[in-house]
Structures are given as structure tokens and as C-alpha cells.
Amino acid sequence: MLNYAIRRLLLLPLMLVGVSLSVFMMLHFIPGDPARLAAGPDATEADVQQIRENYGLDRPLMTQYFIYLRKLSHGDLGDSFQTYTPVSEGIARTLPATLELTAAGMLIAVLLGVPLGIAASVRPRGLIDNCLTTLAVLGISLPGFFLGLLLMLFFSVQLEWLPPTGRGGWSHLFMPALTLGLPYVATFSRLTRSTMLDVLGEDYIRTAYAKGVSPLNVVFRHALSNAAIPLVTVFGMDFGRLLGGAVIVETVFAWPGMGRFMIDAIVARDIYVVQGTILAFATLVVLVNLLVDLVYGILDPRIAYA
Incomplete structure (x- = not known):
């Protein structure tokens, strides 16, 4: 497992080079002059030219990229315009x-979705299962920004319980976190239900019931442990989606995170900030997926790392 983790970490720089090249090219092909935007509307042509020279924007495109790559190898992500x-x-x-x-x-998402999925799998097509199906469709269909505005209207405007924006204690965190996590409750609950139904139909589960094992032990000790690998897989996939969703949620709730930092940079064509934040997002996703792969071996020792 250790050798596998080291090999994956050694591939990380190559993946980041590919991400940096893609982002670099996309940003430079977008219409608009970042030097002129950085200089401001009242700047003279000489001021704009000076900014181009200071940031190397007057050089050929691939030369700019290799300069950026050389700085990146030393941990320098550049300066904001x-x-x-x-x-x-x-x-x-x-x-x-x-x-x-x-x-x-x-x-x-996990604390709500997994128990709901377990409850629905124990009594399929029952009241909890039918309600869960309706809520899952609603949670997947409702846009995050609209859900955030509804929560803000209810908790901040009508009840005046929670602050609408900013970062502080749990009262500031509750609405943004609920907006971000609630759609994924549906994902975890439906996946938990389907995997648990498959496992609960296995012969060893019927044998456990026949031996007099309590239903609670059968569900949590035998069934859930064997249904955990698909849930861990979805955890890794949804972490990247949650990071992407955080960009919108941070903007709605004025949350001072990296997503909002990136959105402001995109509006201002601050290319070094956009490149740096996307590289940071990509690094987080790669590391979380590596962690998920390592957890597979803990959950199921039969998994071999080639």
C-alpha cells in the first residue's frame, strides 16, 4: 500500500502540469486584455505596456507558460494583478x-443520507422509502443557489435566527453547509439503499438471521460493512463536486473562501489567481481520491494494489 501511495504522489506533478497547461491556454484565449483590466479604465497606453512587461504578457504564449512553469516548480504561483x-x-x-x-x-450529506438509506432498505417500498424517493428527486433537482436563497429567506429574514452572510461560528456555517450538503443527501441515501438491498439478500445475511443474530447487528455489523466500498467511492467523487458547488455557495452567502476568491479573479481576468486556485482545487481532489483508494484496502483486505 505504501509503494502504491508513493507512486500516486510521484504522478501528482505530471497531473498538475496538465491542469496548468489547460487552464493557461483557456485563460489566454478568452477575449480581453488582462493588462488593460489590471491598469484600470483611466490608464494610459504606456501604463498598460508597463504592466505587460512587468508580468511578461508581451512575450510569446509558450514562453509565458514555461516561465510560469519554472516559477511553479519553485512554489511561486505568481502575483495578483x-x-x-x-x-x-x-x-x-x-x-x-x-x-x-x-x-x-x-x-x-453522510450523517443524513446513510441512516435514511439504511432505514429505507430495511423496509423497502414502505413509508420511509417512498418519502425518501420524493425527497431525493427534490434534492437533486433543486439548484444550490436557489436553495440557499430559500434558507436565507426563512432563517434570516422571517425567523431572524441566523446571520445571512459572512463567516464566524456555527450560526454562520449552518446555512451554507446545509445548502451545499443537502443535494448530496439524496445521492448517499439512494446509493445506501440500493447497496444495502443487494447485501441484505445474500446467503450469509440469511444465515446470520437463522443463527439468532439481532437485526441491529445484522444491519450494521454484517451488511453495512460490506456495502461501504461503493459509499467510499461516491465520497471521493462527491468531494470534487462539493468543491465545485462551494464556488456558488460562497458567492451566495459571501463566504470568504477560495471559490469566491476565484470568482472575483475570473471577473477581473486576474489570470495568476485563477490558475493558482484551480491548481489548488485539483490538488485537493487528487489527494482525496488517493485517500479513498487507500481506504479500500482497509475496508476489504482482499483488494491488492498493483
Whole structure:
């Protein structure tokens, strides 16, 4: 397992080079002059030209990329066009808020989705199962930004219980995390239900019931442990989706995270900030998927790492 993890980590720089090249090319083919946007509407042509020279924007495109790649190999993500501060400082400032929001959203999705799925699998086509199906369709169909506005209208405007925007204690975190995690409750609940139904139909489950094992032990000790691998797989996939959804949620709730930091940079064509934040997102997704692959071996020792 250790050798497998080391090999995956050694491939990480190559993956990030591919991501950086794709993002670099897309940003430079978007219409508009980032130097002119950075200089402002009242800047002279000489000021714009000076910014191009300072940031190397007057050089050939591939030369710009290799300069950026050389800086990246030394941990330098460049400087922001807007604030003239290192991009790494902005990422270090906003990344903890995004991780906090994403972790809270994932926690809500798992803590609500898995028990609901288990309850639905124990009594298929019962009341809980039918309600769960309706809620799952609603949760998947409802856009995140619209759900966030509804929660804000209810908890902040009508009840005046929670602050509508900003970052602070749990009262600030509750609505953004619920907005982010609630659609994924449907994913975890439906997947838990289907995998549990498959496992509960196996012969060893019937044998456990015949030996007098309590239904609670059968469900949680025998069935859930064997149904966990698909859930872990979805956890890794949904983590990347939650990071993407955090971009919208952070904008709606004015949450000072990396997603909002990136959106502001896209609007301002601050290309180094956009490149740096996307690389940070890509690194997080790759590391979480590596962690998921390692958890497979813990859940099922029969899995071999080639």
C-alpha cells in the first residue's frame, strides 16, 4: 500500500502540469486584455505596456507558460494583478474557509443520507422509502443557489435566527453547509439503499438471521460493512463536486473562501489567481481520491494494489 501511495504522489506533478497547461491556454484565449483590466479604465497606453512587461504578457504564449512553469516548480504561483500580492498568500488565507464549508457539507450529506438509506432498505417500498424517493428527486433537482436563497429567506429574514452572510461560528456555517450538503443527501441515501438491498439478500445475511443474530447487528455489523466500498467511492467523487458547488455557495452567502476568491479573479481576468486556485482545487481532489483508494484496502483486505 505504501509503494502504491508513493507512486500516486510521484504522478501528482505530471497531473498538475496538465491542469496548468489547460487552464493557461483557456485563460489566454478568452477575449480581453488582462493588462488593460489590471491598469484600470483611466490608464494610459504606456501604463498598460508597463504592466505587460512587468508580468511578461508581451512575450510569446509558450514562453509565458514555461516561465510560469519554472516559477511553479519553485512554489511561486505568481502575483495578483489586482492586489500585487502573491497568489499563494490569497490561497492560504481563503483555503481554510473552503475546507471548513466542504467538510461541513459532506458531514451533513453522510450523517443524513446513510441512516435514511439504511432505514429505507430495511423496509423497502414502505413509508420511509417512498418519502425518501420524493425527497431525493427534490434534492437533486433543486439548484444550490436557489436553495440557499430559500434558507436565507426563512432563517434570516422571517425567523431572524441566523446571520445571512459572512463567516464566524456555527450560526454562520449552518446555512451554507446545509445548502451545499443537502443535494448530496439524496445521492448517499439512494446509493445506501440500493447497496444495502443487494447485501441484505445474500446467503450469509440469511444465515446470520437463522443463527439468532439481532437485526441491529445484522444491519450494521454484517451488511453495512460490506456495502461501504461503493459509499467510499461516491465520497471521493462527491468531494470534487462539493468543491465545485462551494464556488456558488460562497458567492451566495459571501463566504470568504477560495471559490469566491476565484470568482472575483475570473471577473477581473486576474489570470495568476485563477490558475493558482484551480491548481489548488485539483490538488485537493487528487489527494482525496488517493485517500479513498487507500481506504479500500482497509475496508476489504482482499483488494491488492498493483
